[in-house]
Amino acid sequence: MAVTLADVAARAGVSSATVSRVLSGNYPVADATRNRVLRAVDELEYVVNGPASALAAASSDLLGILVNDIADPFFGIIASAVQGELEGRAYGGPVPQKLAVVCNTGGSPERELTYLTLLQRQRAAAVVLTGGAVEDPEHSAALATRLRRLAAGGTRIVLCGRPPLEDAATAREARRGTSKRTASSAPVRSQGAAGAVLTVAFDNRGGAHALTTHLLTLGHRHIGYVAGPAERTTTRHRLEGHRAALEAHGGLDADRAERLTVHGGGYDRSSGYEGTRELLRRAPETTAVLAANDTVALGVCAALREMGLRVPQDVSVAGFDDLPFSADASPALTTVRLPLHEAGARAGQLALGTLPPPQDGMAAMGHELVVRASTAPPRAGG
Amino acid sequence: MAVTLADVAARAGVSSATVSRVLSGNYPVADATRNRVLRAVDELEYVVNGPASALAAASSDLLGILVNDIADPFFGIIASAVQGELEGRAYGGPVPQKLAVVCNTGGSPERELTYLTLLQRQRAAAVVLTGGAVEDPEHSAALATRLRRLAAGGTRIVLCGRPPLEDAATAREARRGTSKRTASSAPVRSQGAAGAVLTVAFDNRGGAHALTTHLLTLGHRHIGYVAGPAERTTTRHRLEGHRAALEAHGGLDADRAERLTVHGGGYDRSSGYEGTRELLRRAPETTAVLAANDTVALGVCAALREMGLRVPQDVSVAGFDDLPFSADASPALTTVRLPLHEAGARAGQLALGTLPPPQDGMAAMGHELVVRASTAPPRAGG
DNA sequence: CGCGGCGCAGTAAGCGCTTTCTACACTCAC
DNA sequence: GTGAGTGTAGAAAGCGCTTACTGCGCCGCG
Structure with a gap:
């Protein structure tokens, strides 16, 4: 039913490998051949089969964004900025090439985990987690483990507007009054190395x-x-x-x-x-x-x-x-x-790898006090 | 490297077909076998390979949402509502099973087309287009054709907050003062039939x-x-x-x-x-x-x-x-x-097929005048 | 004149899953 | 006791793509 690579190849009089190479652009193809292929693609209105391509190449062009609530402009702005980075990275044009999967977690750690699984299932190239984390020992430990494993597996993980993984662990210990660390609870390094969980933090x-x-x-x-x-x-x-x-x-x-x-x-x-x-x-x-x-x-x-x-x-x-x-x-x-747009853009770049990760795996964003009409000196001087 | 169906099958002592059946749940499997498989899945922390599954089954669990600007609460609310419908449809639990791909088109018809292609490439199960359409004869005709073709191909298409396809064509003609229709420009029926482009319209x-x-x-x-x-x-x-x-x-x-x-x-x-x-x-x-x-x-x-x-x-x-x-x-x-949330939910249901499509393919939403402080009688009586 | 090297393009082996078809017990009814 | 029916599971053929690996001309150099 649907047009496949083979159909295009047949029409262009080449092998399907050549068509694939023309479309992916990562292999030299003679100009004459390329043009013939491109014409065939046009004529047949061929659209790549993403899943097949993702399966064969073991990577998809999906990027996940976890937000508490997409209807909240706070997250909308960040999501929008992340998305903005997904464009213009194309071989041959300012066209969006990656797709953003936006997931509403409602701030629930369970949902975060669930969506992480779904995203992992899709073999998402990267995942950006936004919004403050819940300081729940059980879930946050599970989440940290999952994130580190995903990162180690090649999925780029960026936390935007939430503390770095280590901080969460440290904080948890601090809250329990346990400042010494046992060997087993020593946090895994999340530094700038490859496979690390990156952070864009607000102040x-x-x-x-x-x-x-x-x-x-x-x-x-x-x-x-x-x-x-x-x-x-x-x-x-x-x-x-x-x-x-x-x-x-x-x-x-x-x-x-x-x-x-x-x-x-x-x-x-x-x-x-x-x-x-x-x-x-x-x-x-x-x-x-x-x-x-x-x-x-x-x-x-x-x-x-x-x-x-x-x-x-x-x-x-x-x-x-x-x-x-x-x-x-x-x-x-x-x-x-808070520089929401800038932070989102940064997170997007980190997620795509278009921005080299900062030394310590963390980019700190600034803030600016904006004084308007809702504050004034108290009436009776205090 | 990654755990596959075969690994799970080996561990559970069954064939990979059985594992697949257990996980998809659409084929009878003996309880004892199912439990063994489920245990193996847990032990190996198996995560389905989405692309592989989508390739074999010729369908993915991705749903696209096209919005003008996700940072705008108008679209954020709709997107959020659509997303809400993606949950609890699971065989066996109130868990999100579909993923929403949110695409910022900035209101540009070219970008809409581009994203439509990307979504088609991913074999998205449905696409919801929100926001008013641009009345550009060239692009809107191309868009309409694409949408109808996609719909005919099994992708559910829902327009939310934009006029039905026919209306756009009609309007275009009306604007040109051409009320008679030539055979070639006669709009394809977009009624409630299967493969139709559905609409949720605001008043x-x-x-x-x-x-x-x-x-x-x-x-x-x-x-x-x-x-x-x-x-x-x-x-x-x-x-x-x-x-x-x-x-x-x-x-x-x-x-x-x-x-x-x-x-x-x-x-x-x-x-x-x-x-x-x-x-x-x-x-x-x-x-x-x-x-x-x-x-x-x-x-x-x-x-x-x-x-x-x-x-x-x-x-x-x-x-x-x-x-x-x-x-x-x-x-x-x-x-x-405008009932944004309700409209988004409706669009989501239509996109998932959990709501039977309305007779004429179109659901009209109501509106409510909300009088607040920004309007008052003119000062001098007019 | 011969041969290594290079630039392209074809061959084919999967990627990990779904699903049809087949196979193997069993259970019943006659 | 046999044959049909039923419930369960395996074998294997793809799905459409990517990507080694292979092959074929052709150029340039010795």
């Missing part, structure tokens, strides 16, 4: 630090934090940055910090809404709220508005990420801009 | 009609339209709805309507910004602006604000789509809600 600590410092400088002393889910690395890192800033600015009252921190169930608007109600119930003296991210900040603002509090006159609000809508929100959000 | 005309009527009812008489690119069906349909409403409400001055319509280069914020400046230059009497969509509306508001005009006191603004951020914009946008 969540630094960003939260900058934001908190900004609020402190404005004069705020009662800064609430409507954080993301407690088990996510991103949440932890941002909280760490926040607390480090508090500490640097005249000591940190751990109990108070604890009371002023509310963990949401997710990174969505309603988490911000619910979280804010809880926060203000616990600590009505709050004059500023740091949100887990911009989307959450929208929910924070909505809740405050509903409670009759004005932003920023009564309460300042800050987001994180600087998504496109943040500048147009009401009021425009003070936030930290 | 762009109806939505724009409702929005315009809303503004007219408020008392506006100088309603500008910052539309999308002129060559897109979505733009045309929304404009048609707009003008129909004007007409229904006391006649339409064609010249004036023309003057009050500005076409942006895209559906992004800056198109709204630029378009508004142009519009107000042409027609300073404007008291209300309809935007191509919510993102454009954000740009419209920004431009107005910059010109010292308040929304909605001086100028009312309305968007389209009701994306998540619209309710939190400044001011909250009056808009038309």
Whole structure:
């Protein structure tokens, strides 16, 4: 039924090997022959059989991207940037040659594992994992093992916006108060060597630090934090940055910090809404709220508005990420801009191998404090 | 190197055919044998070779989604919904079994064609095309032909948020003033039959009609339209709805309507910004602006604000789509809600064949006028 | 004039799976 | 007791491509 290489070969009067060589372009073919083949391809409207080609060549031109939620612009922007790198790498033209498989994991480690298997089944050339990892000893260990094995097997693995594998292991131990390492738990090296798991990291600590410092400088002393889910690395890192800033600015009252921190169930608007109600119930003296991210900040603002509090006159609000809508929100959000597009592009290049991997296997991205209308000095000076 | 079916078979003491049957589950296998095979699979950590399986079975478990821009929540939401349908269809569990290949076409018909070829090469089981089509006779004819051929070849094709193939042809003729059809240009039937191109359509005309009527009812008489690119069906349909409403409400001055319509280069914020400046230059009497969509509306508001005009006191603004951020914009946008998630889910079901195709091959989705703070009566009564 | 080398192109052996066809017990019904 | 029927599993033929390996002219050099 379908046109095959042999059909093209017959029409061009050559062998199928020659046709294959013309199409893959990695073997010298005389110009006259090439033209004949190309014409036959055109005339027959031949389309390569990808699976057959992948089987024979033991590699496919599929690249997987794992995201928490593709409907969230945070991930949409990263995915889009990764995709952008899949183009123009063609032998002979600025045409996309690889296909991106986008997988919604909803942030669940099980789903990540499942999709990893599916991607492995497809013999994907590379996999980019985005979004903070869940700090679940069981799953993250399983995930790390799988990733390392895949990487060792030749699949390029890039973590984008999640901590390097080692860090996760280290963190886990740190949380358990076990700083010494047994031989068996010594993390496998994930350095820049071939087959390594590469990382493109955001500076969540630094960003939260900058934001908190900004609020402190404005004069705020009662800064609430409507954080993301407690088990996510991103949440932890941002909280760490926040607390480090508090500490640097005249000591940190751990109990108070604890009371002023509310963990949401997710990174969505309603988490911000619910979280804010809880926060203000616990600590009505709050004059500023740091949100887990911009989307959450929208929910924070909505809740405050509903409670009759004005932003920023009564309460300042800050987001994180600087998504496109943040500048147009009401009021425009003070936030930290993460170079999402750049990070995605970098991850894509690393995944394709068009960018040499960094020395230590990790590329750190910067951040930028963006001050807009949602933050202002507290009303009564604190 | 990699574990193959034969390895599993050897370990389980059966033939590779049996292993294949156990894994595909579409052939009776004795329980004892099945368990032995399953154990071997586990022990060897066997992962099916997708390409090999696709080659032999002449079908893959890949589904393509063509979007203009995955970073745009409009498409992100649809893509996410389509993906949601790919799960839980498994023989034996609620596990994703199909993979979604998301392709950014940037709205370019050439890129659509390119990606279609890539997807065809992968032997994708289905392809969902989203976003308005470009009304370019050359490309859209080529695209229609390709789609019909693919559909006839067994690939399920679903158009989501773009007009059915026939409509495009009809529209093209209508625009050329050719209402009679020659035999050769008679559109192939795209009805509910097997191999047909299915459609999930939004009611762009109806939505724009409702929005315009809303503004007219408020008392506006100088309603500008910052539309999308002129060559897109979505733009045309929304404009048609707009003008129909004007007409229904006391006649339409064609010249004036023309003057009050500005076409942006895209559906992004800056198109709204630029378009508004142009519009107000042409027609300073404007008291209300309809935007191509919510993102454009954000740009419209920004431009107005910059010109010292308040929304909605001086100028009312309305968007389209009701994306998540619209309710939190400044001011909250009056808009038309399109059931993006539902449409995506429907498209996904149609693509998977889990939903019987509608009679005429087309499922029409509704819309809902959402009145928020960005529209109000004009200051001086019109 | 002969031969190594080179540039192209053909031959054919798989890649790992699915699936048809075949084979081998068994179980029943007569 | 035999033959048909049934349930289960194996053998083997591809699926359409890639890629050694082989082969054939032809050039240039000795």
